[in-house]
Amino acid sequence: MSMARGTDRRAPEPHAADSHDLIRVHGARVNNLKDVSIEIPKRRLTVFTGVSGSGKSSLVFDTIAAESQRLINETYSTFVQGFMPTPARPEVDVLEGLTTAIIVDQQRMGSDPRSTVGTATDANAMLRILFSRLGRPYIGPPAAFSFNVASVSASGGFTVDRGADRTRTEKVTFSRTGGMCTRCEGRGAVSDIDLTQLYDDSKSLSEDPFTIPTYTGDGWVVRVITESGFFDPGKPIREYTERERHDFLYREPTKVKVNGVNLTYEGLIPKIQKSFLSKDRESMQPHIRAFVDRAVTFTECPECGGSRLSEQARSSKIEGISIADACAMEIRDLAEWVRGLDEPSVAPLLVSLQRSLDSFVEIGLGYLSLDRPSGTLSGGEAQRVKMIRHLGSSLTDVTYVFDEPTVGLHPHDIQRMNNLLLRLRDKGNTVLVVEHKPETIAIADHVVDIGPGAGTAGGTVCFEGTVEGLRAADTPTGRHLDDRAALKEAVRKPAGTLEIRGATAHNLRNVDVDIPLGVLCVVTGVAGSGKSSLVHGSLLQRSKADGTGVVCVDQTPIRGSRRSNPATYTGLLDPIRKAFAKAGGVKPALFSANSSGACPTCNGAGVVYTDLAVMAGVATVCEECEGRRFQASVLEHRLGGRDISEVLAMPVAEAEEFFGTGEARTPAAHRILGRLVDVGLGYLTLGQPLTTLSGGERQRLKLATHMGEKSGVYILDEPTTGLHLADVEQLLGLLDRLVDSGKSVIVVEHHQAVMAHADWIIDLGPGAGHDGGRVVFEGTPADLVASRSTLTGEHLASYVGA
Numbered sequence: 001m002s003m004a005r006g007t008d009r010r011a012p013e014p015h016a017a018d019s020h021d022l023i024r025v026h027g028a029r030v031n032n033l034k035d036v037s038i039e040i041p042k043r044r045l046t047v048f049t050g051v052s053g054s055g056k057s058s059l060v061f062d063t064i065a066a067e068s069q070r071l072i073n074e075t076y077s078t079f080v081q082g083f084m085p086t087p088a089r090p091e092v093d094v095l096e097g098l099t100t101a102i103i104v105d106q107q108r109m110g111s112d113p114r115s116t117v118g119t120a121t122d123a124n125a126m127l128r129i130l131f132s133r134l135g136r137p138y139i140g141p142p143a144a145f146s147f148n149v150a151s152v153s154a155s156g157g158f159t160v161d162r163g164a165d166r167t168r169t170e171k172v173t174f175s176r177t178g179g180m181c182t183r184c185e186g187r188g189a190v191s192d193i194d195l196t197q198l199y200d201d202s203k204s205l206s207e208d209p210f211t212i213p214t215y216t217g218d219g220w221v222v223r224v225i226t227e228s229g230f231f232d233p234g235k236p237i238r239e240y241t242e243r244e245r246h247d248f249l250y251r252e253p254t255k256v257k258v259n260g261v262n263l264t265y266e267g268l269i270p271k272i273q274k275s276f277l278s279k280d281r282e283s284m285q286p287h288i289r290a291f292v293d294r295a296v297t298f299t300e301c302p303e304c305g306g307s308r309l310s311e312q313a314r315s316s317k318i319e320g321i322s323i324a325d326a327c328a329m330e331i332r333d334l335a336e337w338v339r340g341l342d343e344p345s346v347a348p349l350l351v352s353l354q355r356s357l358d359s360f361v362e363i364g365l366g367y368l369s370l371d372r373p374s375g376t377l378s379g380g381e382a383q384r385v386k387m388i389r390h391l392g393s394s395l396t397d398v399t400y401v402f403d404e405p406t407v408g409l410h411p412h413d414i415q416r417m418n419n420l421l422l423r424l425r426d427k428g429n430t431v432l433v434v435e436h437k438p439e440t441i442a443i444a445d446h447v448v449d450i451g452p453g454a455g456t457a458g459g460t461v462c463f464e465g466t467v468e469g470l471r472a473a474d475t476p477t478g479r480h481l482d483d484r485a486a487l488k489e490a491v492r493k494p495a496g497t498l499e500i501r502g503a504t505a506h507n508l509r510n511v512d513v514d515i516p517l518g519v520l521c522v523v524t525g526v527a528g529s530g531k532s533s534l535v536h537g538s539l540l541q542r543s544k545a546d547g548t549g550v551v552c553v554d555q556t557p558i559r560g561s562r563r564s565n566p567a568t569y570t571g572l573l574d575p576i577r578k579a580f581a582k583a584g585g586v587k588p589a590l591f592s593a594n595s596s597g598a599c600p601t602c603n604g605a606g607v608v609y610t611d612l613a614v615m616a617g618v619a620t621v622c623e624e625c626e627g628r629r630f631q632a633s634v635l636e637h638r639l640g641g642r643d644i645s646e647v648l649a650m651p652v653a654e655a656e657e658f659f660g661t662g663e664a665r666t667p668a669a670h671r672i673l674g675r676l677v678d679v680g681l682g683y684l685t686l687g688q689p690l691t692t693l694s695g696g697e698r699q700r701l702k703l704a705t706h707m708g709e710k711s712g713v714y715i716l717d718e719p720t721t722g723l724h725l726a727d728v729e730q731l732l733g734l735l736d737r738l739v740d741s742g743k744s745v746i747v748v749e750h751h752q753a754v755m756a757h758a759d760w761i762i763d764l765g766p767g768a769g770h771d772g773g774r775v776v777f778e779g780t781p782a783d784l785v786a787s788r789s790t791l792t793g794e795h796l797a798s799y800v801g802a
Contacts, residue, residue: 020097023064023399023430027093031058031692032459038448040064042097043397045421045431047444049477050462051724052696053454053683056434057403061103063090064432065401068101088619098399099430102390105403106695109374109382113187114148114308117377118327118370121388123360126353127370131323133346135316140177145316145323147186147308149178179313179323184301188308188371191277193269195249197295201238205231212272213291220263227258228265307371324371330769331357332366359388363420364413367507367528367769378555378718380408381527384417391420396428403695406437407721410526410750411795414439436724438481442467449477454697455651455683480725485732485753487782487800492519492739492759498539498713505537506530507773514778515539517713517744519759520735524749524792525776528768531748535715539746549711555718558690558698563594563605566676567648567686570705575668576659580644583663584637591644597634599625629687640664648687652676655686675704678737680730696722713744720751732757752799755792756781763792 021042028036033055040046048056067090073081109120118124128142135145143149153175160168180186195201203209205226208217215221226233230247231240240248251267276292300306307314307324314322318341326334335357341350360366363384368377377385383405390400405421406414418440425431425445435441447470449463462475470478495518503511508530515521523531540550558569567573577588590597598604602622606629609619621627628635628645635643640663642650650658656673659666676682679700684693693701699722706714716735720728728751735757738745747754755761761784763777776790784790785797 022097023099024094024096025059025063025092026095028059028063029091030062031055032455033058033063034459036450036459036461038461038464040430040432040448041446042099042430043425043428044445045425045433045443046446046448047433047435047441048448048450049435049441049724050450050458051452051454051476052680052700052722052727053694054451054458054724055460056450057694058459059448059450060401060432060434061105061403063092064095064098065101065103065399066090067092067095068098068399069103071098072100099397100395101399101401103401104383104386104390104405105401106380106383106407109377109385112375113189113373115374116327116370117368117372117374117385119148120374120385121356123353123356123370124327126349126356127323127326130346130349130353131316131318133349134318134341134343135323136318137316139312139316143179144177145179145309145313147180147188147313149176150180150182150185151178151310152176177312179309181301181304181308181310183303184308186308188301188304188306189298190301191273192297192299193272194295194297197291198268198272199237202236204234204236206233209237212295213288224256224258224263224265225268228254228256230265327371328369330366331360331368331370332769334370335361335366355392356388359391362416363387363391364409364416364527364768367767367772378408378532380404380406383407387420390424397430399430399432400424402431402433402435404435404437404722405433406435406440408527408718408750410524410791411439411752411799412526412791418443436722438725441470441477441481449473449475451476453683457683476724476726483725483753484800485756487756487785488759491780491782494519494760495744500534500538503534503538506533507769508533508538509773511538511773511775513762513775515746515762516760518739518742519744520739520757521744521746521760521762522749522755522758523746523762523764524755525764525772526766526768526791529764529766529772530774531764532717533773534762534764535717535746535748539715550713550715551706551709551711552715553703553706553717553719555721558702562689562691564690565648565687566652566681566684566690566701569690569701570672570676571708572669572672572686575666575672576644576647579659579664579666579669580637580639583639586637590634590637591630593629597630597644599629599631601625602629604629645687649685651682652684652686653682656682672704672708675707676701678707678734679704680727694722696724696727699723707738711743713746714738716745716747716749718749719747720749720754728753752796755784755796756800761792763790765790765792 023040023042026037036059048060050056066087070087070089073084076084109115116124118127128145131145132140132142155171155173157169157171160170162168184190198212199209200211210222231244237248247267249267249269251265253264253266256263256265276288277296304310307328309324314324316322321337326337329337335354338350338354338357343350360368365381365384405417409417414437421431421433422443433440441447444467447465447467448461449470451458451460451462452475463470463473463478471481472478494516497514497516499514501512511534523535525531540552567576573592577591580591581588589595593604599622601624602608606622606625606627607619608622630645635645637643640658647655652673656670656677658664659669659673681697681700681704684697699719703719719731723731732753735745749755758781761777761779761781762775763784764774765772765776777784777793781796784793785800788794788797
């Protein structure tokens with residue numbers, strides 16, 4: 001006997017948990033946002049676009065992602081929170097529906113000399129375990145293959161007290177086997193210091209012989225040397241005995257007394273190595289960097305051959321390959337080698353290592369090697385390396401936040417990146433992308449256009465909806481989404497050439513090429529094809545050898561604290577301070593918020609910061625100066641009817657007019673302001689903190705600063721980074737003005753609009769790494785489109801509709 005099973009055909013009631021399918025933002029006022037309210041669908045790919053500086057990052061990173069991370073931090077114990085950053089809650093009325101946010105930004109990876117692609121990921125750690133298990137001869141545990149671990153050994157005795165007068169002395173020994181090369185201490189390079197650049201040996205210590213920055217005659221650093229008692233202050237350095245010379249250059253730290261104060265004396269060489277050479281070159285102040293470039297030469301370590309590893313670590317091999325050989329391989333070749341290993345005892349390790357290496361290849365970084373210093377990666381490469389750990393993650397319902405993931409990618413590689421973004425979405429994650437490239441905007445499920453302008457002219461949501469809706473919308477992005485730069489009807493003729501012969505830097509294969517001068521020349525090719533090696537390696541070295549003045553604007557981020565602003569970074573504040581000082585008959589230092597004119601209560605910051613330990617710190621406007629940063633007596637001095645705080649609150653465009661005519665006319669300031677307007681930053685205020693600028697604004701600020709340098713050749717590395725489609729038009733106009741003024745402009749770029757606008761194109765390839773390094777085309781853009789002989793030619797032809 002069977003019974004029919006009843007079926008309830010009524011639609012099921014929606015579960016309460018299914019109603020949380022939106023991220024709701026109401027009343028966001030971070031930076032330039034103007035009470036923005038928006039609803040973002042979860043488990044979808046949402047692209048945020050808009051002109052540079054419109055407020056995209058303020059909404060996505062500084063509001064949504066920042067609040068998500070703050071709420072997660074609050075789940076830890078108070079003790080743990082004490083070791084974590086304590087950001088304040090973003091200025092927003094309501095934030096609902098947040099999930100865990102994982103930020104994958106363009107911040108450069110740590111540029112410590114010992115940081116590599118392998119150490120920045122899990123790949124190096126897994127390789128060390130693999131070699132400690134399978135390597136022959138066996139030399140020790142995984143640490144024996146680490147160039148960050150030194151070999152040490154020690155022995156000694158200690159007394160064990162067992163009570164009732166029973167004691168026993170035991171001898172113990174300790175040893176640790178590390179893989180660090182002792183000569184270069186795991187850096188792969190050794191430094192050679194030119195002593196003639198440190199001091200004038202014809203002078204004595206009393207004659208101020210040093211040519212090292214900060215080593216001034218009356219400073220404590222020099223006084224410790226002069227008054228240490230080891231030298232006769234009146235004796236020329238070249239007449240020192242061998243013992244005096246050793247003490248002067250190499251003496252170990254020794255306690256000395258100077259004017260009754262206990263201080264430490266140390267030889268000049270170790271002191272310079274600690275104070276200058278232990279720092280990242282790019283983080284140095286310009287005059288310090290110039291000294292290091294002048295006085296120090298870095299060469300490959302002769303003992304380890306640049307591998308950073310000791311001879312013992314290099315002696316252990318698997319199938320004839322040492323760990324140094326493995327790390328030097330291109331990752332795609334290393335992946336094939338690992339795939340060929342068949343050892344059941346380490347099968348799980350091989351699977352994990354294989355998955356990690358395959359992720360590099362899948363994301364388009366197979367041309368890198370694990371021993372590549374992480375500080376040499378571009379912003380786009382660094383971002384993709386960070387993505388690797390998330391590709392195989394089992395997490396779902398996570399919010400991934402990306403900052404221009406296509407930066408530094410050739411059009412050929414963008415589709416691969418798009419597929420990765422879609423894969424993350426299809427696993428049930430919310431993907432938020434700040435992006436300008438039409439190819440990535442096209443794959444969005446939801447688009448948010450912020451604008452309409454930049455700075456105070458932006459900060460509102462102009463459009464939200466589908467890509468098709470955006471095309472029809474009357475917004476800056478909608479109007480420019482389908483823009484295509486046309487090929488020039490006539491190109492400029494070169495005024496000369498810069499010859500490069502036999503270039504072999506990195507993956508270049510004995511490249512011979514003539515770089516035309518007096519025109520706009522674009523060097524392009526897929527990521528890893530050798531563009532930077534050709535331009536930054538061979539071209540810069542050749543131009544320096546010829547004495548050609550070259551200004552290089554690369555992708556290194558501009559650094560600055562909350563006290564830094566466009567006026568201080570560009571050098572604009574110096575002529576402004578002098579103009580105020582001349583008008584008032586006082587010292588220029590009075591008109592610096594970091595010097596004698598600063599408000600004593602807030603020390604020139606304009607706000608007072610209160611540290612609340614594990615709670616978010618509070619910043620309140622200074623009651624003394626009311627946020628103007630200067631003493632009241634300083635604000636009494638006026639130039640053209642304005643005080644210094646009012647001038648720093650001016651937009652660049654207004655300030656250009658202010659310093660161009662009348663009583664306030666200051667030609668030096670006017671020239672700098674003109675360059676800022678040229679690069680499209682007329683809306684920034686002079687005193688706006690650099691920490692609030694977007695990536696595109698920082699790139700253009702850097703370009704404006706370098707434009708003031710006297711030079712005949714400008715090298716620009718991906719100047720379209722962070723720029724909206726509308727901003728690219730303005731950049732092309734600027735490049736034209738530079739060339740028309742008699743300059744030679746060489747641009748490393750992937751953006752098709754810049755390629756189409758070029759007078760000459762040099763295309764490297766055909767692939768990346770050892771598949772690249774050759775010039776596959778040189779000629780005009782029209783010839784490249786007509787031939788379609790390279791990947792670049794195919795994409796450029798498609799772009800211009802040929």
